Amino acid sequence: MYRYDEFDARLVKDRVDQFRGQVNRRLSGELLEDEFKPLRLQNGVYLQLHAYMLRVAIPYGQLNGAKLRGLAEVARDYDRGYGHFTTRQNIQYNWVALKDIPDVLEKLAGVELHAIQTSGNCIRNVTSDHFAGAAFDELMDPRPWCEIIRQWSTFHPEFAFLPRKFKIAVTAAEHDRAAIAVHDIGLRILKRGDVVGFEVHVGGGQGRTPHLAALVKDFVPEAELLDYLEAIMRVYNRYGRRDNKYKARIKILVNELGTEEFTAQVDAEYAAQKGHEKIDLPQAEIDRINAYFAPPAFDADTGSETFEAAKAADPAFAEWAEVNLHKHKQAGHASVTVSLKPIGGAAGDATDAQMLVVADLAERYGYDDIRVSHAQNLVLPHVPVKHLYAIWQALDAAGIATANESLITDLIVCPGLDYCNLANARSIPVGQALQKVFADPKYQREIGRLHINISGCINACGHHHVGHIGILGVDRKGEEFYQISLGGRADEKAAIGDIAGPALKGEDVPQAVKRIVDTYMALRTSPDELFIDTLARTGAEPFKEAVYATA
Amino acid sequence: MTSVRPKLKPETPKAITAWETATGRSVWMTQVGTWSDDVRKAAAFTGEIAEARLAEAFKQEGQVTDPYFMEVTETGGITGRETIRETIRATGPTVAYGASA
Numbered sequence: 001m002y003r004y005d006e007f008d009a010r011l012v013k014d015r016v017d018q019f020r021g022q023v024n025r026r027l028s029g030e031l032l033e034d035e036f037k038p039l040r041l042q043n044g045v046y047l048q049l050h051a052y053m054l055r056v057a058i059p060y061g062q063l064n065g066a067k068l069r070g071l072a073e074v075a076r077d078y079d080r081g082y083g084h085f086t087t088r089q090n091i092q093y094n095w096v097a098l099k100d101i102p103d104v105l106e107k108l109a110g111v112e113l114h115a116i117q118t119s120g121n122c123i124r125n126v127t128s129d130h131f132a133g134a135a136f137d138e139l140m141d142p143r144p145w146c147e148i149i150r151q152w153s154t155f156h157p158e159f160a161f162l163p164r165k166f167k168i169a170v171t172a173a174e175h176d177r178a179a180i181a182v183h184d185i186g187l188r189i190l191k192r193g194d195v196v197g198f199e200v201h202v203g204g205g206q207g208r209t210p211h212l213a214a215l216v217k218d219f220v221p222e223a224e225l226l227d228y229l230e231a232i233m234r235v236y237n238r239y240g241r242r243d244n245k246y247k248a249r250i251k252i253l254v255n256e257l258g259t260e261e262f263t264a265q266v267d268a269e270y271a272a273q274k275g276h277e278k279i280d281l282p283q284a285e286i287d288r289i290n291a292y293f294a295p296p297a298f299d300a301d302t303g304s305e306t307f308e309a310a311k312a313a314d315p316a317f318a319e320w321a322e323v324n325l326h327k328h329k330q331a332g333h334a335s336v337t338v339s340l341k342p343i344g345g346a347a348g349d350a351t352d353a354q355m356l357v358v359a360d361l362a363e364r365y366g367y368d369d370i371r372v373s374h375a376q377n378l379v380l381p382h383v384p385v386k387h388l389y390a391i392w393q394a395l396d397a398a399g400i401a402t403a404n405e406s407l408i409t410d411l412i413v414c415p416g417l418d419y420c421n422l423a424n425a426r427s428i429p430v431g432q433a434l435q436k437v438f439a440d441p442k443y444q445r446e447i448g449r450l451h452i453n454i455s456g457c458i459n460a461c462g463h464h465h466v467g468h469i470g471i472l473g474v475d476r477k478g479e480e481f482y483q484i485s486l487g488g489r490a491d492e493k494a495a496i497g498d499i500a501g502p503a504l505k506g507e508d509v510p511q512a513v514k515r516i517v518d519t520y521m522a523l524r525t526s527p528d529e530l531f532i533d534t535l536a537r538t539g540a541e542p543f544k545e546a547v548y549a550t551a
Numbered sequence: 552m553t554s555v556r557p558k559l560k561p562e563t564p565k566a567i568t569a570w571e572t573a574t575g576r577s578v579w580m581t582q583v584g585t586w587s588d589d590v591r592k593a594a595a596f597t598g599e600i601a602e603a604r605l606a607e608a609f610k611q612e613g614q615v616t617d618p619y620f621m622e623v624t625e626t627g628g629i630t631g632r633e634t635i636r637e638t639i640r641a642t643g644p645t646v647a648y649g650a651s652a
Contacts (some may be wrong), residue, residue, distance in 0.1 A: 027573055029613025047616065050640045052575035082649040094648075097574040351650050417636060418644035426635075428646045478632040 001062055001369070002147045002292045004112045011155070012109045015116060019043045020102035027099060042122075044115030045101060048421045054093045054101055055118040056108060060128040060146040060170075061089030061372035061379075065363035068370055070111035072355035078104050083355070085340060085348040087412060087463055088167070089127050089372040090118060094419055116154065121162045123153035123233075127169045129177045130373035133293060134335045134381040136327040140196070142172040142189055144290045145225070152226050152279070159233050163240030164248035166233075167205075174492070179374060180204070181212045181494030182466055184250045185232065187225075196222045202232060202262070203254030206460035210496045211251040214259040216266065222286065226279040231270035235262070295330075296367035296382055302332025303386025310389035317392050319441060320403040325388070334385055336366075337405040338378040338395060343439045346428045347413035348376030350400070357398040361391050375412055377405065407444040408452060408517070409435045412463050416456030416473060417480070423456035425473025425480035430454055430509055437510045438517075447517060450531040453488070466490035468532045469513060470497045482509050484547055486516070486540050489532055500544045515546040556619060557632050564625050565601050566593035567608050568640070569618035577640045578615060580604060586615060590641035595627045 004012070022039045025031040031039075040046075044055040056071070063071075071091055075083045078100050079093045086092055096104060105115060117124055126146045133141040149168060153159065159166070171178040172189035180186025186201035197219045204213030220228045232250075239257075241247040254262045311318040326335040338358055340348050350358075358378055362370045365387040371379040378400075383391060395401035404410045411434065414420065416427030431454050438444055453467030457474075464470035470485035481503035488497030504512055517531075519542050524534045535543060559565050567580040571588070578586040579593035584607065587593070596604050601620065608618035622631030629637045639645060646652070 027613060032612050033572075033616045047570055047575060049636070050575070050577045050643060051570075080649050082652075095575075099573045345652050346646060346648060349648065349652065353650070417639060418646055426645065428644075432646065478634060480635065 001064055002059075002289070008112075009109075012112075012114045012116070015043070015114065016102060016105045016109055019105065023098060023102050038120070040098075041119040042116070043101075043105070044118035045098070046119065046421075048094070048419055049417070050419075051095045052098050052101070053419070054096045054104065054115060055086070056091050056093070056113055056115050057118045057125045058090050058113070058372050059150050060126055060132070060143055061130055061374070062143065063370040063372065064368045065359040065370070067111045067113055068355050068359040068362070070108055070113060072352040072359065074104050074107060075355065076352035081353075082349050082351045084346070084415060085350065085372050085376050085378070087374050087376060087414075087461060088125055089130070089374055090125055091372070092415075094415070119165075121164050121166075122160055123156065123162075123166045123168065126150050126153070127167070127178055127183075127374060129171050129173055130371040130377075130379045131177060131326055131335050131381060132172070132371075133295065134326075134328050134330075134333075135173050135177075136329045137175055138173040138329070139189055139191060140172050141293050142170045142178075143293050144286070145187070145189065145198075145222075146170050147289050147292070148226070148281070148286070149229070152229070159237065162233075162237055163242045164245070164250075166236075166250065168229075176490075176492040176494075177373075179463075179466065179490040179494070182206055182210070182463075182490060183213065185229065186213050190219065192219055198222070198225055200228065200232075202266075203251040203259075204494075205249055205251040206463060206465045207249070208246060208458040208460075209249075209252065210460070210465040211255055212494050212496065213251075214254055214262070216259065216263045223281055223283070226281055227273060228266075228270060230279065231266045231273065234269050235265045239265075296369070298330045298333060298382070299384045300332075301384070301386065303384055304332060307385040307388055314389070316396075317389055319445075320392055320396075320401055321388060323403040323407065323445065324401075324405045328382065330382070332385055334383055334388065336380040336383050336388070336391060337373070338380065338400050339402040339404055339410065340377050340400065341404055341410050341435075342399055342402050343409060343435045344432050347411050347431055350378070354398050354400050357394055357400070361394055365391055375406075375410065377410070403441055404444060406449045406451070408438045408447050408450045409444060410451070411435065412451070412453040412467065414455050414462035416454075416462075420456060420461075422459055423473065424458075424475035425456050425482065425506070427454045427456040427462055427473060430471060430473070430482060430506055433506075433510045434513055437514050446527065447521070448527065448530055450517070451489075452513070463490065464488070465496045466494065467497060468535070469516060471509060474503055476503070480506050482506055484509070484512060484516075486543050487532070487535050498540055500540070500547045504547075512547045515549055516543050519543055519546040557622070559620055559622055559631075561598045561601075564595040564597055564623050564627075565620040566595060566623045566627060567601075567604055567618055568593070568621045568637070569608060569615035572612070572614055572616045579621075580608060580618075590629070591627070593621075593623065593627045595623045595625055
């Protein structure tokens with residue numbers, strides 16, 4: 001994992017001191033809210049429905065025991081004993097008092113975490129594959145490039161006031177777990193011969209105007225990546241629609257210009273960058289960053305007999321192991337998904353005690369490595385299989401061993417109107433009601449992989465556009481209604497879902513989804529045909545009919 | 552702050568609500584012009600008095616943030632188009648959270 005050098009540490013500390021002064025001036029009334037708002041947003045502080053919310057950056061979802069313990073202690077000491085992991089691989093605290101935030105940030109700086117660029121019209125946290133460095137199907141570890149992009153984009157003076165916020169995702173695996181098609185810039189790492197490079201996708205995003213990113217360049221060699229990104233940012237910074245907040249994202253610019261013209265402008269900008277403007281990214285620097293992400297010294301003892309014996313002895317463990325493990329590149333190892341989706345819980349929430357359990361397990365068994373996934377779960381990326389039973393027992397005791405990774409109850413859910421000032425409708429109770437319909441573990445496994453994503457407003461923090469089944473909360477004259485969409489997906493076959501028809505009342509959503517699933521079970525050619533594939537084969541009509549069918 | 556804040560007619564009873572600056576807690580203006588975190592103590596105002604009270608609230612920027620009118624009944628109960636939102640602001644999330652979830 002990357003460790004702060006003296007400059008990083010100084011930068012973060014100075015920022016905490018600066019913000020402390022700003023908070024004090026706000027509390028004394030010297031700064032008015034209008035003046036303070038842009039300052040607090042630059043430090044990740046929102047004012048939500050009934051409290052401030054602090055969003056802390058977790059660069060590409062990477063944590064270790066010390067960092068997660070720091071996050072747990074903040075939840076315990078300054079919040080109400082929990083935090084919410086987000087689809088941007090960050091964490092949000094829902095109840096922290098403004099007067100305490102400088103102390104919180106100082107504490108987090110001690111474990112090399114901060115809230116810089118977690119809000120505002122700047123380049124936000126770079127996200128990535130939560131199995132990075134572990135997945136059997138990756139070409140290489142994408143995290144060094146996430147870190148290089150993070151360093152380039154942090155406090156980049158030219159990109160501090162973009163037309164709108166800007167999100168970058170990086171993947172290096174065949175199966176895209178980073179949702180690069182719905183990011184402002186999505187990067188896929190490739191190799192041409194021995195040269196590492198990037199496929200560059202631009203202009204994806206969700207929100208009120210969803211777009212899939214366009215392929216702008218099929219190969220940018222690694223030494224040129226930052227210059228090429230800089231050219232994209234300059235074109236956006238100059239021509240992005242600052243006149244209209246709803247048209248200010250780069251997806252609108254790419255769409256209005258067309259991919260060809262946009263690409264031509266980026267290429268022209270790239271060509272016009274003079275020699276002295278080029279970012280010097282020597283191989284030595286790439287190597288230096290790479291060294292931070294060297295694989296751990298993997299345990300050579302595979303221990304698979306212990307694992308098999310435990311599965312045979314304990315069916316509940318075997319069920320969990322079947323669902324929540326991901327194939328590791330190293331023999332005798334697996335990546336573990338720690339589900340933050342217990343039936344009837346709030347997706348992505350973890351208590352301070354649960355965070356401490358995961359921190360301890362990572363330190364004890366998992367080479368001190370923890371990730372946050374964009375699906376709002378935690379991951380222990382490297383675990384020797386001989387320790388899985390002990391890990392499962394500890395997770396189970398802490399209530400975070402639900403065997404549902406990528407199954408129908410592994411929902412992505414935004415905080416919705418229970419917390420958020422922008423929401424039009426509640427999301428969490430709809431998710432809980434849905435989970436109850438599909439709670440039976442055997443039934444979930446029979447259904448197979450099926451992603452349901454729920455957002456409480458058009459801003460789409462719950463990624464409803466790319467859910468196999470998407471649910472969007474809307475306001476109809478003060479009443480909560482929910483619009484269902486079908487066929488979205490966030491992976492390498494990314495698609496925006498189609499709206500099934502008129503919105504439903506919240507209480508009708510669980511049974512409508514049940515009818516969609518019943519239709520799928522009846523239509524699928526075999527248990528191996530996933531929901532999303534059946535839908536692609538048959539078209540949406542039978543499913544749309546199911547949504548509105550009455551008993 | 553919120554994107555939806557309906558315009559209320561002068562004669563419509565309204566409370567004045569805001570966030571306590573230091574903590575972010577929801578607060579409501581009482582009959583005597585102080586702030587309470589108990590929505591049951593919210594006073595209902597109309598017409599020019601309501602406007603004057605809101606103007607006073609804006610002058611207390613160190614103490615409270617972003618005051619605005621919330622539609623209420625004559626006795627101060629939450630009503631109108633924003634009932635769900637304002638009820639959640641007043642009484643907290645409708646779902647259990649933290650260790651009690």
